[in-house]
Amino acid sequence: MMTPSPKIQKEVIENCKAGDEKAFTEIVLHRQKRVFNIAYRMLGNSEEAKDLAQEVFISVFESIKDLKEEIKFDAWLTQVTLNHCRNRWKYLKRRQYFSSDSLDDPVETEDGSVPRAITDPSDNPEILLEKKMIQQLIQRGLLELKEDQRELLVLRDLQGFSYEEMGDTLGLPEGTIKSKLHRARMDLKEVLERFTH
Amino acid sequence: MDCEKVRDRFSSWWEKELSPSEEKVFKEHLSSCPKCKREFEQFEKTMRWLHSAGEVEVPEGFLPKLHKELEERKRAVPEEKRGGKWFYFPISIKLPIQAGAMVVVVFLVLYLTKTIPMEGARLKEPKQTSSSLSVQEKPGGALTRSAAPSPLETPPEAPGPKGVEQAKAPVPGEGRLEEAPVPQIEAEVKKREAPARSTEMLGYQAVDSKEAARASVPSPGPAKIEGELAVSEKSRVASKPPQEIVLRISDRKKVISLVHELVKQFGGEVMTTKGDMVLASVPMGSFREFKKELAGFSSSGKADRLITKKHAKGSLRLQEGAKGEEGDEKSKESTSPAADMERRTIVRILLVEE
Numbered sequence: 307m308m309t310p311s312p313k314i315q316k317e318v319i320e321n322c323k324a325g326d327e328k329a330f331t332e333i334v335l336h337r338q339k340r341v342f343n344i345a346y347r348m349l350g351n352s353e354e355a356k357d358l359a360q361e362v363f364i365s366v367f368e369s370i371k372d373l374k375e376e377i378k379f380d381a382w383l384t385q386v387t388l389n390h391c392r393n394r395w396k397y398l399k400r401r402q403y404f405s406s407d408s409l410d411d412p413v414e415t416e417d418g419s420v421p422r423a424i425t426d427p428s429d430n431p432e433i434l435l436e437k438k439m440i441q442q443l444i445q446r447g448l449l450e451l452k453e454d455q456r457e458l459l460v461l462r463d464l465q466g467f468s469y470e471e472m473g474d475t476l477g478l479p480e481g482t483i484k485s486k487l488h489r490a491r492m493d494l495k496e497v498l499e500r501f502t503h
Numbered sequence: 504m505d506c507e508k509v510r511d512r513f514s515s516w517w518e519k520e521l522s523p524s525e526e527k528v529f530k531e532h533l534s535s536c537p538k539c540k541r542e543f544e545q546f547e548k549t550m551r552w553l554h555s556a557g558e559v560e561v562p563e564g565f566l567p568k569l570h571k572e573l574e575e576r577k578r579a580v581p582e583e584k585r586g587g588k589w590f591y592f593p594i595s596i597k598l599p600i601q602a603g604a605m606v607v608v609v610f611l612v613l614y615l616t617k618t619i620p621m622e623g624a625r626l627k628e629p630k631q632t633s634s635s636l637s638v639q640e641k642p643g644g645a646l647t648r649s650a651a652p653s654p655l656e657t658p659p660e661a662p663g664p665k666g667v668e669q670a671k672a673p674v675p676g677e678g679r680l681e682e683a684p685v686p687q688i689e690a691e692v693k694k695r696e697a698p699a700r701s702t703e704m705l706g707y708q709a710v711d712s713k714e715a716a717r718a719s720v721p722s723p724g725p726a727k728i729e730g731e732l733a734v735s736e737k738s739r740v741a742s743k744p745p746q747e748i749v750l751r752i753s754d755r756k757k758v759i760s761l762v763h764e765l766v767k768q769f770g771g772e773v774m775t776t777k778g779d780m781v782l783a784s785v786p787m788g789s790f791r792e793f794k795k796e797l798a799g800f801s802s803s804g805k806a807d808r809l810i811t812k813k814h815a816k817g818s819l820r821l822q823e824g825a826k827g828e829e830g831d832e833k834s835k836e837s838t839s840p841a842a843d844m845e846r847r848t849i850v851r852i853l854l855v856e857e
Contacts, residue, residue, distance in 0.1 A: 327573075334566055342561045356562050360569050367573060441556045447549075463553040488514035495542075495549040 319376040330367050341387050347460040348391040350449045358394055362387050381474035447497045455490035462487055504528050506539050513546045746850045750801045751857050758800050769793045781852040790848050
């Protein structure tokens, strides 16, 4: 899980609203990791995430003047990021971007196509230690979920958002967030079980 | 606690939201239910994996690329403002403007389609006048004149400095001038002829180059055309010499009514009666008799005929000109009713009470 980002000072946001590029650069430096990681977990592709993060910050620079409450900058930034992710996800889905990247798809080999077999990392101590493999598994599991479930898991379990922050970002009450989050976790568990058996 | 409730609390246990008593019941159920225990283990593993997934580092050159992208957009914005601003207007503004533009285009097309054929007709006109010298009114108002002028038209010889002065007299036979008093005739003629002036002049020039030369207007401008038209119009009037008769009378009313009757008897027409003046047109042939009869109304038994020298000279010239240059053509005209009108003379009868 991510380390908490330092809070951006109100003056920096105000300067950015006035068109100060230095203030904007400061905001980018403080929030680029969060934006990029949300995008990466939501889209499952580093290149796509990079392009999306660029678009997010350009949108921020162009529309930050419309932000009324500087204190809600982080919630607003996350909303902008998620909106871009939703739009991009729709676009990629229409083009079957992820269909060939699914774990359920057969693996093409020289002998022909055979079903993709993924062993449970916990059964194999060598693979278990491969953090990269776990990350890949989690990422593929996330992409199998519904978009709103993925958002909840990314914000809470990967980005460490508080329920209050999630409420501000998603506009949902805490109880709803908790119940939806639990359903998302259970679904991810099912997906991962399916992958490892 | 049943299995469903225990499984619903997996997240609460993970978030450490269960109270000690709830946690106790929760753990007791898991130890007694292998299915729930297995589910819980899978859940816990998923959560551990989720939380073990570290953050991905931002690719190198992210910020420089972002600055570059922003610079490019800044450069692109002015171009959009210059050329593509229209596309950002709301449809509520664009639609009426486009509709208005369409209406303007339609009217422009209609206007052009009406004016272009007229210009074409004007261009064709000289050819037509040279091939067939007939009196013809073109759609554009162009009037060509034949070598044999119509009875109502001015003989080409008419215009001249003196003829212009003679124009002060009214023209008999010209219906439109009949009711007009003498000084107003000229102005009215000008007014009524105004719409067809330019085209009429074109006709004159095309047919009779002599006349054009006399008028010394090789290429008439608007002002010159007006002047020339006035000359031509006046020349028509001048072709009919005015007669002026002074009657010395005692009873004005009676004499006026008698004059009216006399004019009618001679097949003439009273044009206007104003105060002591009666303006009438009388056939030229019966003018002498008419004059004699008129002299009978005079208290002195004589009618004083006054013709100003200028008028006399002008009329003589005109008559000579008409005889010399148009003799044959005039003889042809004499058979037509309009020719009879031509042979009328206008008489101004002045009544002087004694």
